[in-house]
Amino acid sequence: MLVISLLLVQVAAPARTLVVSRGVDAQYVTIGAALAAARPGDTIRVRPGTYAERLVVDRRVTLLGDAGAELDGEHRGTVVTITADSVTIAGLVIRSSGRSLNADEAAIKLVRVRGVRVLGNTIEDPLHGIYLLEAHDATIRGNRITGAAELIEPRRGNGIHLYGSTGNRIEQNMVRGTRDGLYFSFASGNTVLGNTVSGVRYGLHYMYSDDNLFERNIFTRNAAGAAIMFSKRITFRENVFAQHVGYRAYGILLQTAEQVVAERNRIEGNLTGLFLDGAIGDVFRRNLIIGNGVGIDLLASAEANTFTENVITDNRVPVRKVLGSSENAWAEAGRGNYWGDPAVFDLDRDGIGDRPYRVGDAFATLAATRPALDLFTGTLAARALAWAEDAFPVFDVPRVEDPRPLVRRPFVAPRSTGR
Secondary structure: HHHHHHHHHHOOOOHHHHHHHHOOOOOOOOHHHHHOOOOOOOEEEOEEEEEEEEEEOOOOOOEEEEOEEEEEEEOOOOEEEEEEOOOEEEOOOOOOOOOOOOOOEEEEEEEEOOOOEEEOOOEEEEEEEEEEEEOOOOEEEEEEEEEEEOOHHOOOOOOEEEEOOOOOOOEEEEEOOOOOOOOEEOOOOOEEEOEEEOOOOEEEEEEOOOOOOEOOOOEEEEOOEEEEEEEOOOOEEOOOOEOOOOOEEEEEEEEEEEOOOOOOOEEEEEEEEEEEEEEEEEEEEEOOOEOOOEEEEEOOOOOOOEEEEHHHHEEOEEEOOOOOOOEOOOOOOOOOEEOOOOOOOOOOOOOOOOOOOOOHHOOOHHHHHOHHHHHHHHHHHHHHHHHHHHHHOOOOOOOEHHHHHHHHOOOOOOOOOOO
């Protein structure tokens, strides 16, 4: 009976707020001491100051930082390791994790937990910023992550890294200067909304992860916007992939990616807008593909994809298709794509071109097999070769044919690139 009574008292105990500060009358002078004294449901409030600690949060608490509260890992280990469900960590500056990629050290690491919330923290100089290891149903929102500038890119970690993690919401975070911005590995069923990623290798790097949704994210000025590999049923809506112009830079790269749906995205100012290799059964609808070196690059392994109501204009090469490419559909439900070409006639004024629109470029085909020729794409010599090939065909130039080209631009792009 005594044991039962004690348990009832413990269950009924009200949640407390434990205050950590540097003052002479401080309740706790270290976060670790407050955490050791905390009961599930308590809040630990951290007053301004720098706390050189590494924490393991092993009970359900809220760790809340006031403005100016900083947690410094001194480049040793993971700064905050969360091993309990339903923990909240918010409002802290967390910096200087360890540097071991073998141990996947991070500023914040969630380890086999559910329902954790990581909200509004500033993360500086980490290896990985926020690492989810078999963590589920977490909310990662409003964090600002800046990578370790002194590390060369291969030695950096990722901004937000998910491994074996499902049902998470990654929202309104800003990532810059890490190796990859958002990294998914065997991580399915997640939602990614309104994040901004710049100055990294791949804004979104994605392996063996299915059934994820990406909406209203902005990926700019990275080595590549998104690399999606070995994954199925990914949905992209109203994202921006822009200004990726380095060597072999892509707005979106799809490799062995099936049943992807990309709608109303802005793919602008990239070396290559869309690159499809082993992409099968994907749908590209109402995207703006504009001002890229190559708008859409199709390898022979890309097949059974559908392109409809896209705006494909002002690219040096609208579509590059290599010899032997498989068949893809360039219209759906009687509507093709808008190419911005005045040569598309509409005498009956039904909004659809009166004849199919063919896209193909002899020079672009040569450049696909001889990358050094890319330097001359768009030059007068390249255009002259294209004109000559149209007038007197010599090469077996692979072309795509839009059977129902649109005369009027079908939509307005979701947002600008900020230029």
